[in-house]
Amino acid sequence: MNTKTTGLTAVMVLLAVGAFGQSDAITRFFNKYAADESFTQVTVSGKMFSLFTNLEAETQEDKEVLEAISKLKGLRIIAKDDTRNARELYKEAFSLIPAADYQELMSVRDDNKDMKFMIRENGDRISELLMVMGGADEFMVLSVFGDIDLKQISRIGRKMNVHGLEKLENMDSKQKGNKKNPTSKDNK
Amino acid sequence: MIAPDRRKDTMVHVSGHSCPEHVGRHLRRWLTIALVFVVSIASAQSRTTQKLQEQFKDSRAFFFYNNTLRMINQSEDPEFDEAIRDIEKMKLLLIAKDDGFDFKNVVSQYTSEDFEEILTSRHDGRNFDIFLKEKNGKTTAMLALVNDENNLFVLDIVGRIDPGKMTKFFSVMDEKSDISNKIKNFVTRDDKANDRGETEREDEKPQE
Numbered sequence: 512m513n514t515k516t517t518g519l520t521a522v523m524v525l526l527a528v529g530a531f532g533q534s535d536a537i538t539r540f541f542n543k544y545a546a547d548e549s550f551t552q553v554t555v556s557g558k559m560f561s562l563f564t565n566l567e568a569e570t571q572e573d574k575e576v577l578e579a580i581s582k583l584k585g586l587r588i589i590a591k592d593d594t595r596n597a598r599e600l601y602k603e604a605f606s607l608i609p610a611a612d613y614q615e616l617m618s619v620r621d622d623n624k625d626m627k628f629m630i631r632e633n634g635d636r637i638s639e640l641l642m643v644m645g646g647a648d649e650f651m652v653l654s655v656f657g658d659i660d661l662k663q664i665s666r667i668g669r670k671m672n673v674h675g676l677e678k679l680e681n682m683d684s685k686q687k688g689n690k691k692n693p694t695s696k697d698n699k
Numbered sequence: 700m701i702a703p704d705r706r707k708d709t710m711v712h713v714s715g716h717s718c719p720e721h722v723g724r725h726l727r728r729w730l731t732i733a734l735v736f737v738v739s740i741a742s743a744q745s746r747t748t749q750k751l752q753e754q755f756k757d758s759r760a761f762f763f764y765n766n767t768l769r770m771i772n773q774s775e776d777p778e779f780d781e782a783i784r785d786i787e788k789m790k791l792l793l794i795a796k797d798d799g800f801d802f803k804n805v806v807s808q809y810t811s812e813d814f815e816e817i818l819t820s821r822h823d824g825r826n827f828d829i830f831l832k833e834k835n836g837k838t839t840a841m842l843a844l845v846n847d848e849n850n851l852f853v854l855d856i857v858g859r860i861d862p863g864k865m866t867k868f869f870s871v872m873d874e875k876s877d878i879s880n881k882i883k884n885f886v887t888r889d890d891k892a893n894d895r896g897e898t899e900r901e902d903e904k905p906q907e
Contacts, residue, residue, distance in 0.1 A: 519875040558831060559817035562838075659798045 521607030539607045540652055541589055544631070557657065559565040559633050570586050572666065585653060588650035601625065601645025604652050613641060616661075617680045626675055630659075640664060651675070707821075744790055745842065747808040748855040752792055759793040772871060779871045782864030790852040802826070802846050814842055824848060 544550045564581040567678035568574035589598065605627075611627040620626075631639040637659040644651045653675065655664065661679060668676020739826040763771075765786055772779045804830070810816065811852055814830035821827075832840035838859040845852040860868050 520851040548821070548824055551820075554818070556815075556817045558815060559829070562817075562831075602811040 531538040538587075539632065542602060544589060549591060549594070551588070551590045551592070553586070555586040557584040558679070560657075573661065576663055577664050580666060582658040582660070585655075588651065588656045589665035590647050591648070594648055594650060597648050599644050600650040601643065604643050604645075604650075608641070608643075613639075616640075621678070624649070626678060628679065630661075644675055670677045723761045728830070731881060744788070744857060745809065745812055745814070745855050746855055747805065748792060748842075750792060750808070751794060751805065751851075751853060755792075755794045755797075757795065763789040763791075776867070776871065778864055778867045782861050782868040784861065785857040785859045786856055789857070790853070792851075792855070794851040794853070796849060796851055800851070802851070804890040805851070806844070809842060809844075814840070 541552065541554075545552075560583045563577055566577055571634050591597065594600070597606045608629070616625050616628040616630050618625070624644060625639055626642060628686050629641040629643075630637050631641070639654060639656040640659050640661070641655040642651070644653075665677050665679035668679070727834045751791060763786075765788070766784060768786060769780065769790065772783075806816075809830055812832070814832050816828060818829040818832050819826070827843060828844045828846075830842040830844075831838055832842075839857070841854075841856040841859055843852075843854040843856075
């Protein structure tokens with residue numbers, strides 16, 4: 512296995528989460544394109560995340576990241592590179608997302624790429640973070656679900672090389688804090 | 700000092716000739732225990748992996764035991780030692796698939812052995828899946844499958860790799876082991892050379 516493969520393997524291993532039986536937007540998208548070999552797909556189960564719960568953290572930041580990872584129940588990614596219909600896929604993804612269930616958290620336009628971050632809440636907790644990215648020739652939908660701490664998600668993304676999630680760092684800390692444990696409905 | 704008659708008894712057993720009845724009973728008991736032990740060790744590896752190896756006789760197989768893995772770690776990296784601490788043994792199969800190969804059926808056989816899929820992925824036509832087997836909440840086996848159009852890699856581990864040390868484990872296996880070269884050769888082998896029968900064949904041999 513070459514270094515690239517090993518790197519990819521390591522990233523995939525670290526991405527650990529479980530997404531089976533998920534009935535949301537990304538599942539519809541997954542189901543539609545499951546047989547299409549041109550799409551990159553990653554599904555990680557909660558069991559895999561749970562493997563990280565007993566790891567020893569060297570720093571306080573690592574400790575917080577591991578704690579956040581241990582609360583995740585699943586992760587799914589579907590992506591396509593070097594495609595001419597990235598914009599169409601981007602639009603299609605939104606047509607499949609039930610608008611009533613998600614609220615937009617942040618939009619980013621960066622290097623001709625559009626990114627939208629959306630969340631779904633369960634009571635006062637964030638139960639899913641959805642990132643949809645569409646560029647001139649690339650497309651990605653990422654769904655993280657479980658008990659989500661937005662303060663840590665960008666760090667997790669950075670440590671796991673999940674491009675796009677680092678954009679969450681641009682949110683101000685007050686907003687992130689409110690989303691982690693929203694006591695008011697101002698942000699909705 | 701061993702009494703001459705006992706020494707004789709032992710020698711009689713070793714040479715396979717008749718022996719006193721009580722010695723025979725002891726030996727049969729020990730043989731039975733040994734056989735049970737060997738069978739239990741053998742059955743610890745996945746049945747599906749064994750079947751694959753039997754089905755694809757030309758597959759390349761590598762066995763590692765914990766001490767063999769430690770030998771790979773020539774730089775005595777403590778992190779690698781930590782990563783393999785709970786690996787009892789590991790089998791790597793490199794299979795050149797035939798036309799009728801049914802990967803989904805292979806996955807289904809593994810799941811019927813109580814392997815639980817914890818990560819699945821597909822990228823550039825290559826599937827990478829990780830499975831886990833647990834008993835009483837403890838990981839007893841791990842399995843990684845890498846499947847593409849032509850090849851199937853099976854990494855069947857009795858025991859577990861420390862998840863926090865996986866990166867180190869794969870990097871040492873990749874950089875410092877002769878196995879990685881064999882894998883690379885296997886993956887990048889020239890099909891034409893293969894057709895001409897020039898591809899190097901590696902007999903299965905334990906890497907102990």
